Amino acid sequence: MSESSQRRIIIFDTTLRDGEQSPGFSMNLAEKLELAQALVDLGVDVIEAGFPIASPGDFEAVQAIAGKVRGSTICGLARCRDEDIDRAWQAVQKAEHPRIHVFLATSAIHREFKLKMGKEEIIQRAVASVRRAVGYCPDVEFSPEDAARTEIDFLCQVVEAAIAAGATTVNIPDTVGYATPAQMHNVISALVRRVPNIGKAVISVHCHNDLGMAVANSLAAVEAGAGQIECTINGIGERAGNCSLEEVAMALRTRHDVYHAQTRIQTQRLVPTSRLLTSITGMHVQRNKAIVGRNAFAHEAGIHQDGMLKERTTYEIMRPEDVGFTMSDLVLGKHSGRAALADRARHLGYNLSGEQLNKVFDGFKVLADKKKEIYDADLAALIEQQSRTVAEHWTLESYDLSSGSGRTPEVTLTVRHGDQVQTTRMAAGDGPIDAVFLAIGKLTGVVVTCKDFRVHSVTVGQDAQGEVTVEVEYGGQLYRGRGVSTDSVEASARAFLNAINRIAAVSVSADRPAGK
Numbered sequence: 001m002s003e004s005s006q007r008r009i010i011i012f013d014t015t016l017r018d019g020e021q022s023p024g025f026s027m028n029l030a031e032k033l034e035l036a037q038a039l040v041d042l043g044v045d046v047i048e049a050g051f052p053i054a055s056p057g058d059f060e061a062v063q064a065i066a067g068k069v070r071g072s073t074i075c076g077l078a079r080c081r082d083e084d085i086d087r088a089w090q091a092v093q094k095a096e097h098p099r100i101h102v103f104l105a106t107s108a109i110h111r112e113f114k115l116k117m118g119k120e121e122i123i124q125r126a127v128a129s130v131r132r133a134v135g136y137c138p139d140v141e142f143s144p145e146d147a148a149r150t151e152i153d154f155l156c157q158v159v160e161a162a163i164a165a166g167a168t169t170v171n172i173p174d175t176v177g178y179a180t181p182a183q184m185h186n187v188i189s190a191l192v193r194r195v196p197n198i199g200k201a202v203i204s205v206h207c208h209n210d211l212g213m214a215v216a217n218s219l220a221a222v223e224a225g226a227g228q229i230e231c232t233i234n235g236i237g238e239r240a241g242n243c244s245l246e247e248v249a250m251a252l253r254t255r256h257d258v259y260h261a262q263t264r265i266q267t268q269r270l271v272p273t274s275r276l277l278t279s280i281t282g283m284h285v286q287r288n289k290a291i292v293g294r295n296a297f298a299h300e301a302g303i304h305q306d307g308m309l310k311e312r313t314t315y316e317i318m319r320p321e322d323v324g325f326t327m328s329d330l331v332l333g334k335h336s337g338r339a340a341l342a343d344r345a346r347h348l349g350y351n352l353s354g355e356q357l358n359k360v361f362d363g364f365k366v367l368a369d370k371k372k373e374i375y376d377a378d379l380a381a382l383i384e385q386q387s388r389t390v391a392e393h394w395t396l397e398s399y400d401l402s403s404g405s406g407r408t409p410e411v412t413l414t415v416r417h418g419d420q421v422q423t424t425r426m427a428a429g430d431g432p433i434d435a436v437f438l439a440i441g442k443l444t445g446v447v448v449t450c451k452d453f454r455v456h457s458v459t460v461g462q463d464a465q466g467e468v469t470v471e472v473e474y475g476g477q478l479y480r481g482r483g484v485s486t487d488s489v490e491a492s493a494r495a496f497l498n499a500i501n502r503i504a505a506v507s508v509s510a511d512r513p514a515g516k
């Protein structure tokens with residue numbers, strides 16, 4: 001193999017920072033820890049765990065991840081301000097490999113309107129901040145924000161100064177998603193050619209997807225010499241999102257002949273990791289999403305199916321099992337034992353402790369009574385439901401409902417709150433689900449506004465489980481809830497209670513001030 005085919009690209013995941021700060025994707029501490037561990041298992045090199053100065057919740061999460069998660073570099077974001085850098089270091093210092101990432105806008109439009117600073121002042125601020133961070137830890141990344149719209153001469157000057165001050169990674173963000181692949185290639189090539197000390201740092205890219213070009217722009221940067229890609233699971237992130245990790249990793253692998261570069265990504269973990277994020281946030285990826293979408297490997301057209309049967313490679317450039325789709329879908333039934341369940345769970349990427357396995361197995365037996373065939377997706381939903389980490393202040397005991405066209409539904413609902421069991425009976429609402437929601441509001445005393453309500457089928461068939469996700473507003477904040485059941489009214493009640501439990505968990509454990 002030639003020198004160039006050995007080139008390794010560093011995968012920097014910012015799902016927990018850029019992704020988490022976008023609307024609908026907020027996660028609690030336990031969820032962030034779970035996802036961080038999944039990113040390590042996926043083979044991510046650097047995890048950007050958050051923006052520690054943004055809020056006490058962010059700080060706590062970065063600190064917890066740095067303290068507990070081993071196997072990847074843990075990075076905290078900071079503006080070029082002393083208090084930001086100090087706070088970032090406090091958060092990441094317990095990491096096995098800590099990194100501080102400082103950023104400062106450099107484009108003319110940002111200099112003039114946002115920072116009101118001249119070029120010299122920008123360079124001085126960047127240098128001082130990189131030096132402060134280097135005083136804490138040797139691994140320092142510097143980002144000139146909005147680099148893709150910064151004059152190239154000035155960008156070269158800033159980058160050179162940051163490297164001279166000790167930055168070991170220089171990241172070129174296309175903050176507004178405006179770059180094109182050829183332009184990105186030119187910018188990176190110019191840095192390689194014109195910055196005399198560029199060999200002392202890794203060049204990174206951070207591309208946004210506003211024009212759908214984040215992956216293409218990142219790959220163009222790699223061709224021009226970038227050694228790190230910043231990306232997220234399912235491509236989540238501000239606005240239209242970031243470069244999607246699964247797409248860029250599979251493009252590098254599948255077209256190794258073009259890019260001559262490798263990553264440490266365990267590609268069979270891509271689908272399980274994507275599903276974990278979906279289950280935590282309740283935000284599904286579109287069916288035709290490359291690599292991890294439900295249809296990504298489905299060949300419906302007859303002519304394709306015929307070709308596939310004769311020779312798979314006629315229409316298939318990747319194998320579904322390479323990205324973690326399992327071939328056998330129909331697996332378990334009523335008579336399957338604990339060992340078979342544990343084995344299947346392992347196959348899906350879940351390592352259950354003895355106690356977790358017991359809980360999941362109990363749930364499995366209940367489900368197998370209602371549903372003949374338990375598919376992988378059913379099992380995943382069950383495991384996620386059993387291991388979801390929101391404290392359950394309120395749980396559903398039972399409901400009884402009568403409704404029909406043209407009359408007000410009547411509902412009797414019983415919930416458990418700690419040791420207490422409470423029941424209410426009422427006639428209200430526009431339909432059965434509305435009636436259940438109103439009854440839950442009355443019992444819990446938590447009055448919320450429902451902003452979104454969705455029902456998905458977890459698998460196929462008449463007895464398929466329904467997954468309900470709700471988004472509710474309480475005290476000006478949005479909260480999600482998720483419930484799964486073969487009965488869609490019960491799934492709705494569970495989802496609604498799950499949202500109320502999240503609200504309760506937040507008001508118990510102090511708050512996250514708005515704004516970042």
Ligand SMILES: [Zn+2]
Pocket residue numbers: 018175206208237238242
């Ligand atoms: Zn970004």
